[in-house]
Each structure stands twice: as structure tokens, then as C-alpha cells.
Amino acid sequence: MTVSTGHERPGAELVTWLAALRTLSARAGAETDLPEVLCLVADTARTLLGFDFCGVLVPDAARERLEVQGWSGLSEEYVRRVNSDRPIRLNSGSPSTRAFHTGEPVAIRDVRIEPEFALWAGVAQDQGYRAIVAVPLIAGTEVLGTLNGYYASVHTFTRYEIERLILLANHAAIALTSARRLDELRALTGSLREQRDALARSEQIHERLLAVTLRSGGIGGIADALSDLIGRPVLIDDARQGEIARSSDGVDYPTAAVRSAMSDGEPTASTATVAEAVDGAGVPTGWLVASVRLGSEVAARIWFPGTLDSLDPLQIRAVEHASIVISVELLRVQTAAEVEHRVRGELLTDVLTGSGQLTPQLVERAQRLGHDLTVAHIAIVATLTGSGEVATRQAWQRALSAVTEVASGYQPRPLVAMHGGVLVALWPDATGTDVPPGVMVHRAMARAAPDVTATIAVSPAQATEYGDAYRIAKGALEIAVRAGRTDSVVGLEDLGVVGLLLQLDDPAKLLAYATRTLGPLLEYDAAHRTDLVSTLHTHFVCKQDRNVTAQRLMIHPNTVAQRLRRIERLCGVDLGDPAATVQFSSALMVLDVAAPR
Template structure:
């Protein structure tokens, strides 16, 4: 059978039991794909009372009414699949009025030029139809069981879409209301083939009048994804040239839509969050087989990558989901925003002109109220991982609670470098060796010699500046500096000593800045 689920007029005519009658289609040869639900033998002049639609009507024409056009009209009105007229008992040739009546109403009319036993026809075709219906029921049960099991164990949208592809062999895409491809499985088709120019192709494919339908220039099968009247998106099944859509495809797509809806209601993260995160990781970790496929993936999410430059930004915030949604809305079409866990909220900015990333990055810092850590600007997707590595380096070097601004590798000085190394035991040991005696003295005597030393070193050994910044008289300052020299056993007039102590104090401050607050 053509679709594996229904029996068509063309198929029953090809069965040996009817082929022996030398069937000839005399009206509507182009409608032989109509499904046959049952076979009915009738010689009544008004057969509609015994018909319910979808029947293949077998007749010799003995009971035809005087007006043959009326007979054709009744057959068409009840929705019969086709009429098979056996010649010989009443008609030696098929009446032209009958042919014209059926042709005008789009119902196939077939004549048998040799007699057959109608009882043999009905027995064989009913067996065929019932077998088809059993297969259809079994297929429906299999689809039901599959998606019920997925929902019961909390499968996400990705697993549901993959199951739909596995059951049909067709590519399936879940898109949101702005025609962005969020979740997809391509089956045997290439990713670029499926997602290339996704948004314009999707916009050219209208939603069906009912829940599910085939439409658009490519003949996509589309079903709505909705809950209580609120539409969230669409599930799309793409056709293949040699495999027309079947009733099972519709069933699979609709059941998949139901499972996807349940996943959205019960699971986190949201579809958009997961899609952006996955696409961002695809770029950072080179997870797609080719860069053209990666570009197609980004473009299908509304971020064109062809002819663009890129920079990776990292933002360390508590509620990454809320900020991600805000940034995606504000920078739609230019930014891929994904939660990278401990690394922070990752942003891949795409732009045309060199340096054009800074204004949106500064706007993000203002919008989020946190530091934005920027990697290097790169000209190819293949270099984005380098930009991300540099953004990680900046994020690890810039202490928390700095003013909201954009920070790059150029902003990483000695304090930032030592902050990034604050957990290194060697750095910790160095600071302890240089300052332990001073810290012990402050703790024992309630002094703040460390604070005086910090101010003195920041003033590059200028005593006047140190006294002014520390609100001390010069005499008091001199006394403190002499005491610091005694405690440390060091000469503060030595540039080398001041350099060692400056590194140690900066390292100590970095370690303290990195401690979690209670």
C-alpha cells in the first residue's frame, strides 16, 4: 500500500480478484489515491441510505435510476471512494451521462469488461482493509506507548524530537513563535540542508487552519505546540522526495507536540535557554562536524554568522536565567546567550565592523550591574574558543564587586594577576613569609602597621603622600615605618624590598578579596 496504513482505489484495482475483470477507469483517473474504507455491493437506485462514506461501490447497474446524473450526485454527496460498474448485464457500454456525472463531481468511475464474482471481491478486499486497519491500530498504539513512556520519565524536548525522527525517518524541528529553530533532529539529512535559511523558509510556511496540516512551498507537515489555547511554537516535519507524509506521520507529530508541551510545563531550563546554551557550546567546543553547519545552526537561532566578527563575553551573576532572557530580548539578532555554569553567563556577540562589540558590551554591564569580562575580538568562528579562553582569564583576574564596566585583558595588572593566582599555594606561602611577623604584631598589639605599609607602598615610598593619605603627622609616620622595619627586619628604603613587599601585600589583599562572605 502506498502509505502503509490505508487502502486506495488504485491498490484495490490492482488486486487479482478485480484485475481479472479487466478494469478500465473512465472518470477521474487522477483521483485513484482516495482511501477505501469498505466495499459495498448495491443495485439500489438510491444507494446512499446504505453508505457512510469511503466505500468502494460494486454494481451491475440493474437498479440505476432514469437520470444517471442524479445517481452520480448521490454517490458524490455521501462520499463514496469510487464506483465499479460491471458491464454486460444492463450496459454493454458505459453511458456518457454517467461518465460525465462522475467526472464533474470528482469521483472515480471504473468499468469491468469481464464478469467477476462480487462475493470474491468483497471477501478479499475486506480482508485487505481489515489487515490495514489492524496495522494502523498497532502503529497508533506503538506511537502512544512511546510518547507516554517518554513523558512519564520526564524526557526533555530534545529526546522527544529524536524519538519522532526515529519513528518516521523524517527531519523534525521545534521552533518558537519568532521562527527560531530551538530543537532539531535531522535524521539522514544534513544539518545545513535542514536549517539553511530557516527563518524565511518557516515564515513562508503558514500555520494550518486546524491543528496539523501540510503547507508552504516545500510541503512541510506542521502542528501547533500549545497549552490551553496559548501557542508556544510549532513542530515541523520536513518531507523527503520519495516518501510522502502518511497518517502515521501526523499521529507521531501530534503526540510529540503533546510530549513537548508536558516537558515545557514540568522542566527547566526553557527551550530558548537550552538552545542558546547548546549552540554556544557547539561553537566553543567545536561540536559540529563543519563550520558551515555551525553557521547554519546560529542563523536558525536568529544570529547570522556569515561575514561577521565575534567576541565572547562572560558575566558573573546570581540569577543567570533572568539576565539571559533580558539580554536575548535586548540584543536579538546579534547575541547568543547561554548559561555556562560556574564560568558564568556566556555571550557570543556577532558584529560587522571591528570594535563594534564594545557599545553593546557596555550596555550589558549597565543593564546587568556587573562587570563584563571580554575576550579577544576574532574574525572567524574557528577562533571563538580563543576569545572565550581570554574572557575566562579576565573573569578569573577581576575581583568581585568592581564597578560595572567592560574589562579586557589589557585591564589585568598586578592586582588582577595576583587575584587570579590567589588560590595558588606558592603565592599564599610567599605572602605569608613576607608578612607573617607584621600580621602577628598587628594582631597582638592592636596596631595597623599593615595598613600603613600598604599606603606607603602605594605611594611608591613617598613619605609626604603616605602621611597625607594616612592622616598622620610626619613624626608619627616615621615612627611607624621604623617599627615596620624592626618587625620585618627589612630596609624600606630599598627598592627591591619595597617591590617584594608590594607583591606580598597585593597577594594578601587578593586572597582576602576572594574569601566568601558569610
């Protein structure tokens, strides 16, 4: 290829120019990287115009300075120093900056005497050039950069030389635009391929996790699959830090107490977002956590070691998919449990409301659910008391599930369900067990609902009269609650005379006993609108201490004494007699239980 001296006029070299420009256009429109196209522009300018060195300068990503991105003849050391040690900032007075901002060529005959070029005089001397011309690369209204030519000697640039450089720069700008568009298109195509591959991989992850539930692998199977996908151990717990599943043993997982403290920093978004678990001081613990939600409530959490920057997008996607699949599995289990509770609740209602002997159809129906009603059972009745309606309702759900789970481990299986606003369990009589059934139920409820108080009452064993057993236990429960004996397990033997009275078949007999004992007081209160019965009840609750009774009733102690004397006179008794104390205290408790409401 003929090398131009920079002083020849167009003529014989036209073919050379056209060939060079055609090559530049072809390379810019082919599968050529942008840096390679920029170097080709510099090579073409140096070849056609006879420069000793050429460079193509374009703005950096922050558009704060011009960087040499393509060059011909320049040393790599020069390029490195200009791009780092001696940057050509866009607010400087360098010829390249002026050409970039004005859109006009800028030429310097001798850089050594140019004050604005003092910053680059050293690198220019090391590279070995004295003259420079910078021509803007313009595409439409946008200045893309500059095309710079350098001569080793002092040189006066003629208008003809600059026009030829402008012509080449314009063509180079078009080639540069094409190369940039192709580069952007290649990047976009690569991004689309990555997104397509990530989507396909994401679908594979979801299908793998979903397949675990379809083959009844449960949450344990999901934990194992997720652990394999992300390459680290996994622990799954419920909203109360109760462990549901773990992928492997021998791992120092956080304890329930530690997980509870770390859960305070969990994300509150409705999507499954992975977050770093922190301690009470906000310091990362080295564990990551993702929430599993059913509706707006956190139903479970996924725990695994690591930091956020240690996860790649597919690992995060795997955790998010696992969260969705776990929520589906929890919903399935929850739905199945609700159906089971409803079916067993209907059976329990029919058993307790039946008249006397159980029908063969009812016995067979119970057998299909794993219950043998032909053996003696005890009735266990439990209630919960909490600080709020919502908290108590949620506690009931957890308590019922916990007692049902305990009962599932016994054969024949106890019948557990909600009935009449309380939890009822017909438990096969097992007098030889180490832990009494009532205690087992109380422990299960206390573990499941530690924020509320559970009170349990247990009846004697009954062969078939389960309605009577329930009535006796329910009466004992009400007496225990009214007497303040909550958070305990109460049997009839714990209630003394009242326990014996509760075993009477006819509640009317209980009411008759209470009415007979307290009748004179009831009649006097009704006739005179007084509170003798209430005073007597409060007196016994306050352990027959008149001062305490007066404080409770907010009256004077002398008034209490007057009322007690009137009670003794109306009933013809001495309240200091222990027998009278037993008689009247039991009558008051029976009246609370047996009186119609």
C-alpha cells in the first residue's frame, strides 16, 4: 500500500483511499470488537496521511476524561500513562479536549512551546513527537471522540492536510457508530441468551423442587433438594422457631433462641427475599434467612450459611423457588389438617351428644379413623386464656395441632377435636403409662402456645358413657378456672366434695343441693336486693379474712361482719365450723357450674 507524505493531492492515491475506507467499513460492520475497530481507524489514518503516530480518543464511562482506546505506532507505556498518570480531562485545555468540545480541528505546530500542553510535554518527549492535530469524530450532532495525528518533528499543518483528516474522521465516525451499535447488539444478544438460560435453569429448579412434593417428599425432601442446589446445608423452621427439617446432621445450626433473636431483622417484603441474619447488635452472623409466607404471615423460614455476595443469581432463584414450594407444601398440610379436624370434630360431637350406648355405625365410623370406642376412655377437656383475641385464636390452632400430633403416636388413637369452645380429647384409659394423658396434653399445649395459659380437667374412665365423662370434666374445668386454679391439670380427686358431686348423673341434683344449702340467702337477696351470696363467695375466696374481703368488696370490715352474722342467722349455721365451711363453699362452686345460664 502506498504511503502518503501528507503533501500529495488526490489523484493516483484515490484507489488506495477507497480500498482503505472500504476495508474500514467492512471491518466495522463485521464481528469485530470495538477496540479492534478503533485501532483499525488509527492504522488507516496513519497509513493514508503519513503520520508518525495516530490515536483515537473517546470519553470514559463517567464522561470525565478522554482515553486513548485505539492507536497505531504509540507505545503501550505511553497509552497507559496518558490514560492513568496524565489523564486528558474534559475540563482541561488540551488540544483533544478543545476539539471535542468545539467540534473543530485543533493543531499545534510544536507542543514544547505550547503552554496548554505542559502537562503532557514529558510523555510527548518520551514518545517522540513534536506536532499534534486533533480532529473531532462527529456522527450527526454527537461528538464521539477525536482522531489525533502526531509528527516526530515540528510541523505546520496545512488546510489541505486537515481537510483530508476531517474526511477520514467523518468516515471513521460512521464506522465507529456502526461498530458501537454492533457491540451493543452483541451485548444485548448475550444478555438475552443469559436471561433465556437463567429462565430455563430457573424452570428446572422449580420443577425439581415441585417434584419433591409430588412424590410426597415433604419439607425434608425440599430441604435436601435445596441444599444440593445451593451447595450448603439448609435448616427450615416454623414461625415460632420450631425445627421442621434440616438437610444434614453434624452442622452447627443456630439454636432456636439464636434464630429467634436473628429473625428480628428479617425482610418484611411479601416476596421471598434472602437477607443476612444479624444479632441483637446488628452484626452479621454468617447466616442467611429467607421467609416463607402464607398470605401476609410468615409461616416458615429457610436458614443457610453464607453472605449475600457469596450467592449467584441462580442460587438466589433456587431459594425463592424453594420458598414458594414450601408454602405450597405447608398449605397442603394445613388444608389436610383442617379437613381431618373437621371430620374428627363431627365424630366427637356425635359421640358426646348420643343417648347412652354407641351405635354400631358410630363405632365402625370411628374405627375407620383409627379410634376404638369399645375400650374405656377418659375425657380430657382443656381451655386457653390469653391477653388478646387474635393471639388466643392462633394459640388454639397451634394447641390443637400439637395435641393431635401427640395423640397420633398412640394406639388405639385418642379422639381429639374442638367441641363447645374447648379442646376435648377422648383418651383410651392407660393407667400404666409413665406420664398421665392429662399431663401430656398440658405439656403439648404449653409448648405450642407458651404465650397463653392452658388449664386441663380429666374425668374418670368411662366404658361407653362418653357424654357423661365430658360433662364431668367440663364441670371440673369450669370450677378450676373459677377458683383460680389455672395453668394446671385438675382431676375430680383434686376438687374434694365438688368432685364427688360432679359425678352425679343428673345436674338437677347438683342444683338442688346448692339451692337447698343456699336457699335462704338466695331468697333474702331476691327480696331485699342485697348481696349476701356474693359476700359469702368473696369471703371464701379471701380465705375468710374479713379485712381482705372488705377491701375486695370495697366496703367497711364492720359491714362484712354484719353480713356474715345475717348469713349465719338465716341459715342457722356457724361459719367458724369447718363442716359448714365445706358445705357452703362446695355449694357456691356447684351453683356456678350447675345453675342455668
